[in-house]
Every structure is written in C-alpha cells, then in structure tokens.
Amino acid sequence: MREVEGQDVTLINAATGSGETVMRIAEAAGLVGSEGQVRYVPTRAARDRVVGDEDGAWPPALMSRHRKQVRRSVGAIFQFPIDAGEQDGDGAPVSLTAFVTDWTGLPSSCAIAVHPGHALSTGLGPEEQAAFTGRFCRHPLTGDLLPVWVADWVKPEFGTGAVLINPGHNAADLEFSRKVGLPVRFSLAPKDYEGAPADWPKPPFIKSGYAFRTGATDGLPFSEAKTKYFAAIAERGLVEECTDSGMGTFQVAAMTADGDVELAWDHRRRTVGSLGDGADSVRLTLSPVLHAAEEHVRSAELTVVTPSTRVEDDLLALRLLLAEPGIEPAVKDAPEVVVVSNAQLAKGVDADVQDDVLGLALLVSAGPLDTLSVKPQHIEPCERFLKVHESLSAREHIAGQDLSPEIAKAAGQIKGLLGRQDLKQAFTQLYRLQKILAKSESVGEQEMFCYSALAHVLAGVSTPYSHEHLATVWEKI
Template sequence: MRSTIVLVLRDPESAVANLRSEAWGSYLCRLRSAEGADATVATGAASSGEAVTRLAEAATLVGTDNEVRYVPTRAARDRVAADDDGAWPQSTVSRHRKLIRRSVGALFEFPLEPRAETGPDEPASLTTFVTDWTGLPSSCAVAVHPGHPLSTGLGPGEHAAFTGRFCRHPLTGDLLPIWVGDWVKPEFGTGAVLLNPGHNLPDLEFCRKVGLPVRFSLAPKDYDGSPADWVKPPYIKSGHAYRSGSADGLPFDEAKNVYFAAVAERGLVVEHTDSGMGTFRIATVAPEGGTDVPWDPRRRTVARADADDGPTLGLDVSGVLSAVEEHVRSADLTVVTPSTRVEDDLLALRLLLAEPGLAPEGKNAPEVVVVGNAQLAKGTDPDTPQEVLGLALLVNAAPLDTLSVKPQHIEPSERFLSVHETLCARDLTAGPERSGEVSKAAGQIKGLLTRQDLKQAFTQLYRLQKTLAKSESLSEQDAVCYAALAHVLAGVATPFGQEALNSAWAAV
C-alpha cells in the first residue's frame, strides 16, 4: 500500500492562517486514514540537513547574509513552463503562468579547454544562454555566478575573479577566459554570461573594471578603420559585420544568421526560449541553533561533497524541502497551502518535484488545497484554546474563503467539544445495530466530509450530537458511529480504538 502524505505549508507572517492550514491538513490526513490509507501529516523534511545537501547536488543553491535560495534547473523550469509535470489544478497553473518571464535566444556551447587534472565529472563544455549574438565574433570572455560549478568563488569584498579556466569560442576557436562575477544572475539562462563589451553596456562596464579587451565585430557601413572614425563602445545592434570573416559587410541582423548557421553546423548551438521564474527561499540563517550544513563561503553555497572539513552554516529550513526526500516523492501527496504562498512556496515545491536530478521522478501532480487568509475579528479572545480555534477555523468557511473569526464562530465549537466529552463519558447499552435515525444522519455527514464540505458537515454532526446527548440511553453502535464522524471532522479523542473507528466509518 502506497503511503499518503499531507504536506502543510506555512505563512511566516500569520499564525492564525497557519493554524487554519494545519487544521485542514490534519482533517485530510484523518479522512485518508479512515478510508484505509497509511496517511501522515508533514510540515517539513524529516532530515533537514540531508535534504539541503541533496538539493545542492541536483540544483543550485545561493546564499546571502541571511538566507539560502533555490535556483531551479533549466530542465525543471522548462518542464513546469510547458505544464509537463502532471495535472496541477488549473487555478494554480494560471497563477504560476503569470510569473514566467520568457526570453527568446539560443544556447551556445563553449568547449572547455582541458586542464592537467580533470575529474571524472568534468563537463565537456560551458553552456551560455545568449539573447543577442549580432556581435558574436568579438566576444572576449564568459562570466559565471559565484556558485556555478566552474566558479572558484569570491573572497570577502571581491566582486570578480578569474577562475584560471578557459573555453573555446564556438565560432572563432579563440580561447576565452572564464570569470566569476557577483552580478551574474544564477536564475537567468544557465547562470553563465557571454561578455561582449564592444556591443553591450553592462559587459563594457565590467570588462573595463577587470581589464578585459574591448573588440568590435560591428561598425558603420563602409567603415575603413581609420583613427578619426574609430567605433565608440557600446555599438549595439546596428551597422554591418566588421572583421568577422565571411559575414563581413552584411547588415547586423543578416550577419547574426550567418553566425548561428556556422555554429549550428558544428553542433554547438540550439534555439531556446528561457523560462525565468526567479529564486526561492528554502532556508534562513539561524544565528543560534538550526540545522548545520557544510558551507563554502567563497562560492556562497553548500560545500561540495568532496570538500575537506570546513565551516558550517546553521539554517532554519522551509517545509518545501520535504519535496526533496524520496519517501515524499514516492507517496500520494496532498499539499495544503495558505493562499499567500501559492506564488512562492507552492511554485518552489512544484519545481522541486519537477527536478530531474531528484529521484524518484515526480510524474503525478499532488492534490492541492489552497487555504484563504484568516484573522481574529475584534472581540474574539486571543487566548482561545487552540483546539477550539482550530475547529472554528476549519468549519466556518470553505477552505479558499477568507475568514474573520468572530465570537459567534467560537461558541458552537466550544459547545461541540464540551458535549463531545460528555458523550464519551456516558455508559453505553449493547445493541446489534445502529438506529435508523443515526444511520440516515451518518450517511449524509460522511458524504459531506468526503466532499470536504465541512461547514454543512459540522452543522449536521452538531445536530446529531445534540440528539444523542438528549437520549435517555446511548447504544454502543450509535456511539461508535458518531465517534468515527467526530474524529474525522474534529480530531477529537474517543473511547474507541482506531480499528473500531475505521470499521464504523466503513460501515456508514
């Protein structure tokens, strides 16, 4: 039997919304258990440290002074952008689509120059995503972000550094140095940027700071190279190809096609539309306590597995990292999330489930329950017991509805729990079967619980409870039937064991 996991996500800024999500998560877990599943509630990874290091091996993690963020791989982003990750709820998909920033370009491969000591996992090339290659022949270097696999990192106060590595220009065969730049965005393209300072302003500013050459492969028509008319950088998407071989004299847009065709013939470029989705916070730095993970301060990420013992970083880990763990990925998953986290944690979780480097590969989308915001209205006692408030948050509105909890919502929950204790303490009479009145009410309540209409289910269960409380005698069959319904809905304790409750639920 496959296990069922109900994962409850949290809103770090709303304790009441969290309690509401937890109440819904617990209810769904009880419902699945009553239906015979091996169901558990999860609010985070079972082993936070292992989850962080496992994710670091499959994707990119980048650290700042106070948090660690997850950078989805290009494969995961492409899969989610294409809705190729299972049948997620349409409302969720629509909200996520609005966050995707599509950039049209191409993926260029820059073969790495071999070095004396090459490890077994050494890549053959460095992939960059380029949106403008009109001046491709004059590119002078490639820059990567500090956590990139080819990065050697940056020291305190450093903004750029040479890695000591070179790659081949796929068009000219020139050797290009590979640099680390703290301005390179790991979430854009491949986290590696082709530098062309003669034809791009940000590249020009960087290259002037670090001393890289500024060359030109575009110039005005009929430019003869005389000093009086030297091209002033940056010369962007204009003019004609200059000092670029067979493309010389062609307008810049035609030269672009010639370059692409030449590199494509060598198998080193493909057209690509990048699906940008940003980065996602998966942990905050814990000044004291937290989960210790091996940390590389130069690369600002989790240390490589083969690194010697070094510094560690204490982290408070987000619940979305449970999606990294194998037992969660292989389970029947239900996700309960505050509506405020759909574009953040839920999208991060969706991307994590789509990561090809994490096994087993997630093919089926989980059931998603989005819980609306909740707050205590004026006049509601903030010291209301958690079990009372949790029940009120569960049964007074549909999950997606915004709920302002008022005293009139609290009172029925208090009375229900009080009467339930009284019923559990009553002496029971023996009887071969349930009464007709209880059987009829129980069937209706079970149907409402199964359809997750908890507001109506609570109303009818409350009515049944009052009927049983007024009866002169209470049979064991009626009591266990009521207890099964009350346990699934409210999570209340009963004098009956789980097996008896499950049998009574199945018999309704």
C-alpha cells in the first residue's frame, strides 16, 4: 500500500553487513561476548527512557510485556576517583562509578571489581576468573586506596558494570575475597562489642549491629550510620540516588566461520578491540536488529513485524537501540509494530504447498495475533485466487469502457478494509470481485486496472501494468 501511495519502501529481513554499524553500538553502548555469542549491553540512559515510556507511543500491550522484563534495584551510584589523578576532556578528575544497593558497612569496603569489557579492565586469560588491574581508586568516604580487580562474575548490564567489594558484610564478596586474597574488615559489630577475641564478628555480618571503627559515626545503629555515610559523600558530590532498571543483555551476533562481517575481537576483554593490540580477527553473523543503529533506518518511518515469541528479546533490543542517546540521529517516535502469532500445517495440507499460496493463506486466513492451524479450506481459495488471477490478467480487455458502479463500490470497500488492515475481510470481498470479473464475457480495461491495483496491494501479485499506473489507479479508487 505504501508503495502504490508513492512512498519509498525498503524491506529489511536479513542481517546487516556493516562493520561500522557494530562499531557504532560498541562505542555508544556496549558489546560483550563469550562462547561464540556477541551481546548488546544497553546503556542506563536507554534503559531509563524505555522504563519511563519516554521513547514514543509503543503499543500499550508491548510496553506492558516489556515492563515485566525489568528488574528494579534501589540504590545509589558512588564515584571512586582514580588515584593516578587522570582527567577527562573537560579537566575533571576521572572516576570509577559503581552502583551500590547496600552501604551499611561502607567504610570497610576493600576493593572494586569490574567486568572484563570495562574501560579499566585489563582482561582475563582463558582460564582466569579474576585478575588485579594494577590500578587503584579512592574510597569516597575514607580516602583509602581500593585496588581495582577484573572478575568474570561481574555483570556488565547491572548498574555501571562495577561492584564494590565488602567481604565483611556481604556473602558473595566474602567468597570472592577468600579466593583472591583480599582483606576482610568490619565496620559493623554487635551491640556492646568491645573487641575481645571471643566476640570477634564472624563474616558476613549483614545489615545489623552498630557502626564500629568508623570515627564520628561509631556506635550508631547501622541504618543511621548508612544515612550519615551518604550525607557525607553527597556533600563531596560523589554520590547520587539511583534506581537501576535491569533488562539483561541481548544476543545480536554470533562468531561463525562464514560470518557477514570481519572485526577485531579482544578475547581477554571479551569485546571489540583493535588488531595489533591483543585482538584477533573474527567473523560475525549479525542480527537484523542491528539495523536500528544505522542512520537511514533511524530516520525512516518504520514498521516492525515480529513473532510474538520475540517480543521480550529481539523487539526489546530493537527498542533499546532506538532509544540509545549516543547513536545519532535521535529517535523520538515509536515505529508501527505488527506482532504475529504461530502457524502450523494441519493434517491434509501438502507440506510442499507453494510459497505464494502459503504466504497468501497466512496473510488472509486469520488476524496477526491469532494462532492459525492452516487447513485445506485456507489453502484452496488462495490457490484458486492466484490461478484465476493469472488467467484474468492474460485476457484481452475492452478499452474505453467506464467503471461500473457495482465494481467501483466494491473496490472502495476493499480499499477501506485494507486501510484498516482487515485483510481477512478484504480478501473475501476481493475474491468475490474476482469471480464476477472472471465470469463476465468481457472485462473493461478500467475494471481490470482497478482489480489489479487491489490484488497487487493485498496479495503482492504481479500485474502487466507499471508501478506508476497502479499508483494512479489506486489514488482514484
């Protein structure tokens, strides 16, 4: 319909072949990978736009399904200034940021762990699970130097991809610290604790007790101490409250021998790299979803057709990519989305049914969201329609004959049904119109023009008329 209305239409149903597209996503958001998979890591800004429904008017049912995918975690983002005194392009000190949900024992934190693809990561070898980067950052409350580690268990999609390690007050951190040899300190202790060996706290001591060895906050209940810590760091401008909206990562490519694109991949850091800098050349088979990073796609009027089974992964990944603020041009309006359900061939239907017949049957036998069992009664009218169309198109037509009121009325009704996307009823009426023309001893040229335009729009069938002629006829219906 868009084609005959004079709009440029491009069908995208295969993977993009552009390495530049992959690099745009890697730079503006993030790509990570292992075991042959390459996964897109959406930025917090894109996640916040989607969670807040600030990325256009997507269909309400889809937004509801996407909201169910979100795992909300309430906490705060702390800044840990890099000890080397590095500065960004604006001259501000470079900081490592970490999302923290529990800072009741903040003063005794002893390290930061980042995921292998993090900007500060030095990567991990094939058998390594953790490694020290050789770098340190400052504790925003105490000023202590905290070593920066790389750990394979840190999730790039959670928070900022960095985790504050506090083994005295967190079970997972305690396990990690015992593996790599980090100190276990305490800043919380039971009430009336005096430091006698028999009463030493047993890690992990979680969200209980009173501040201990913390200076001005000593003796405060853990919840009051937590508030004091936040206030002190906030005065330094090194923390902000945050609710993290976790959506996971999304597979967008696979490493294959005959992939579409050749790129440099840093296996230690498990992300895109540079040849000659520890990276190897790999070939990737890319997902069509990556087209969302291309300028001509982002600036186009999009219609997305997706199976209902892909709404929570591929469609959500597409939505996040369109919401990424670091990929230009910015996208404000949501695309039109058509969700299609499953179909299967019922008994009695030949498995070798022709593609054009099956395609038409799937299109007109049920609504997109209806699960369809394709039966002979769906196939047979489509076979007859396409067969009659060929014979009707081959007939000689009478020139100069006006369009009959009956045909003109039927054509207008069919066009209206197509505009409302009621394809099942549109096909029923077009099938009836075709029968009328096929039974007529003579068919007028104007009637054939009108029928051909409708058949082309609905069924995609070829006609003996030019695209421009069909567009003119369509406008007059």
